[in-house]
Amino acid sequence: ILNVEQSPQSLHVQEGDSTNFTCSFPSSNFYALHWYRWETAKSPEALFVMTLNGDEKKKGRISATLNTKEGYSYLYIKGSQPEDSATYLCAFRANNNDMRFGAGTRLTVKP
Amino acid sequence: NAGVTQTPKFRVLKTGQSMTLLCAQDMNHEYMYWYRQDPGMGLRLIHYSVGEGTTAKGEVPDGYNVSRLKKQNFLLGLESAAPSQTSVYFCASRKYTSGNTGELFFGEGSRLTVL
Numbered sequence: 522i523l524n525v526e527q528s529p530q531s532l533h534v535q536e537g538d539s540t541n542f543t544c545s546f547p548s549s550n551f552y553a554l555h556w557y558r559w560e561t562a563k564s565p566e567a568l569f570v571m572t573l574n575g576d577e578k579k580k581g582r583i584s585a586t587l588n589t590k591e592g593y594s595y596l597y598i599k600g601s602q603p604e605d606s607a608t609y610l611c612a613f614r615a616n617n618n619d620m621r622f623g624a625g626t627r628l629t630v631k632p
Numbered sequence: 633n634a635g636v637t638q639t640p641k642f643r644v645l646k647t648g649q650s651m652t653l654l655c656a657q658d659m660n661h662e663y664m665y666w667y668r669q670d671p672g673m674g675l676r677l678i679h680y681s682v683g684e685g686t687t688a689k690g691e692v693p694d695g696y697n698v699s700r701l702k703k704q705n706f707l708l709g710l711e712s713a714a715p716s717q718t719s720v721y722f723c724a725s726r727k728y729t730s731g732n733t734g735e736l737f738f739g740e741g742s743r744l745t746v747l
Contacts, residue, residue, distance in 0.1 A: 527674075552732050553732045553733070557736070564722070564738035564741065565675075565738050567735035567737075570733045570735050572731060572733060610675065612736070614732070619688070619690060620665060620677065620680070622674045622675040624672065624673055624674035
């Protein structure tokens with residue numbers, strides 16, 4: 522069973538706050554861990570694809586880390602802006618190319 | 633470059649009717665996926681394909697069939713629609729990369745309502 526858990530379910534922060542979310546996934550049969558950003562009325566768009574234990578990726582104010590041995594990844598947003606408001610999804614890829622998503626963390630950034 | 637295109641975008645069916653959703657990608661991607669999105673449940677994998685002529689079951693395959701006769705197209709069929717299949721359906725594709733770094737590219741979604 523490929524359970525992918527994300528926490529928290531939702532988060533409300535003030536503009537300028539830094540925040541982070543967690544994605545937990547099976548620690549066996551790991552091939553890749555993806556993070557996607559999903560704005561309302563749009564399609565999900567990829568932020569990061571991570572494949573190696575200890576990977577750290579950064580794109581502007583957003584960064585992510587990966588621990589495949591314990592089965593978790595963190596997504597960090599530094600200095601949140603209202604335009605960061607979206608649902609952030611993680612997806613676990615097993616070695617048979619099956620890709621399972623977590624339920625997402627809905628972030629709301631208040632001006 | 634159209635990317636991933638889903639048709640139709642909206643459909644209303646009566647219980648027991650059949651229909652097919654078409655996903656087409658013009659990026660020559662090897663892998664294609666069908667997901668359904670329901671409130672509070674994220675994206676759940678229905679079926680996927682790792683290449684032309686091959687399909688595999690995902691997390692919630694019951695009540696759906698798929699076919700990948702051409703590399704660029706992945707069809708999702710509902711033989712006898714049920715109200716529980718009311719959902720938004722997303723297709724996605726991914727390119728094979730030797731480093732497993734290929735990301736998913738999504739279509740715009742198809743909203744299906746079964747009465």
